[in-house]
Amino acid sequence: MIDPAPALEALAFNSDGLVAAIAQQHDTGEVLMMAWMDRAAVEETLRTGRVCYYSRSRGKLWRKGETSGQSQRLIEFLVDCDGDTVLLKVEQLGVACHTGHRACFFRSLGAAGLEEIAPVVVPPETLYGQ
Amino acid sequence: MIDPAPALEALAFNSDGLVAAIAQQHDTGEVLMMAWMDRAAVEETLRTGRVCYYSRSRGKLWRKGETSGQSQRLIEFLVDCDGDTVLLKVEQLGVACHTGHRACFFRSLGAAGLEEIAPVVVPPETLYGQ
Numbered sequence: 001m002i003d004p005a006p007a008l009e010a011l012a013f014n015s016d017g018l019v020a021a022i023a024q025q026h027d028t029g030e031v032l033m034m035a036w037m038d039r040a041a042v043e044e045t046l047r048t049g050r051v052c053y054y055s056r057s058r059g060k061l062w063r064k065g066e067t068s069g070q071s072q073r074l075i076e077f078l079v080d081c082d083g084d085t086v087l088l089k090v091e092q093l094g095v096a097c098h099t100g101h102r103a104c105f106f107r108s109l110g111a112a113g114l115e116e117i118a119p120v121v122v123p124p125e126t127l128y129g130q
Numbered sequence: 131m132i133d134p135a136p137a138l139e140a141l142a143f144n145s146d147g148l149v150a151a152i153a154q155q156h157d158t159g160e161v162l163m164m165a166w167m168d169r170a171a172v173e174e175t176l177r178t179g180r181v182c183y184y185s186r187s188r189g190k191l192w193r194k195g196e197t198s199g200q201s202q203r204l205i206e207f208l209v210d211c212d213g214d215t216v217l218l219k220v221e222q223l224g225v226a227c228h229t230g231h232r233a234c235f236f237r238s239l240g241a242a243g244l245e246e247i248a249p250v251v252v253p254p255e256t257l258y259g260q
Contacts, residue, residue, distance in 0.1 A: 029159025076238055
C-alpha cells in the first residue's frame with residue numbers, strides 16, 4: 001500500500017472529477033489502454049495494488065478484470081507535469097481490451113486504411129461468459 | 131502523406147470535437163505525453179507527418195515544437211477499440227515536456243511521496259527563449 005495523499009494533492013481532476021489514466025505494460029512498454037480515474041479510483045488502486053478505473057458509461061468504479069478476470073497489478077504510478085494524466089505501469093493479466101486483443105491499440109493506419117496489427121488473444125465471449 | 135479518411139471515419143470525437151492522443155517514442159516505448167486532437171489536427175498530422183495537437187487552453191491548433199523547436203515526427207498512427215483515443219508512435223526531437231524533461235511523466239509515487247525520476251534535459255528558459 002502506498003499513501004495516496006501526495007498523488008491526490010498533485011492531481012488536477014477535471015470538471016467531471018476525473019484524470020486520464022494510461023496503462024502501460026511495465027516490462028515491454030506496450031501501451032495497453034486509456035481510461036479515467038476519479039479520486040476514489042486512485043485511492044483504491046494505490047491501497048490495493050490492483051488497478052481500478054472510473055467507468056464514465058456506467059457511472060461507477062470499474063475494478064479492471066472484475067467481470068473478465070483480466071486484471072492489472074500496479075507496478076508504478078506516475079503523474080504528468082500538469083497533473084491531469086497519470087501513467088500506470090502495470091502487469092496485465094491476460095488481455096487489456098474488451099475485444100480480446102492484448103491492447104486496445106490494435107488498429108494501425110497505413111496506405112490501405114486501418115489494419116488490424118494484432119490478433120484476438122482471448123475470444124470476447126470467453127471474457128464475458130456469454 | 132497518409133489518407134486520413136479511414137482514421138477520421140473510425141474516430142469518435144467527443145462533445146468538444148476531440149480525441150485523446152498519447153505520444154510514445156517509437157523505439158524505446160517511453161510514453162512522452164498525453165494531449166488532444168481535433169479533426170483538423172488529425173488531418174494535418176497525417177498530411178505533414180509532423181504531429182499537431184489541439185490546445186484546449188489556447189483554443190487552436192498546436193503544432194508541437196512550433197515555439198520550442200521540440201517537434202515530433204509521426205512514425206505510426208494507431209486507433210483504439212472505441213475510437214476515442216489514438217496512440218502516436220513518434221520520433222521526439224529533444225524533449226516532449228514544457229518543463230524541459232524528456233517526458234511529462236517524470237514524477238513517480240513512492241513511499242516518500244512524489245519523486246522526480248528524470249532530469250531536466252533542456253532548461254525551460256532555453257525552450258521558450260526567455
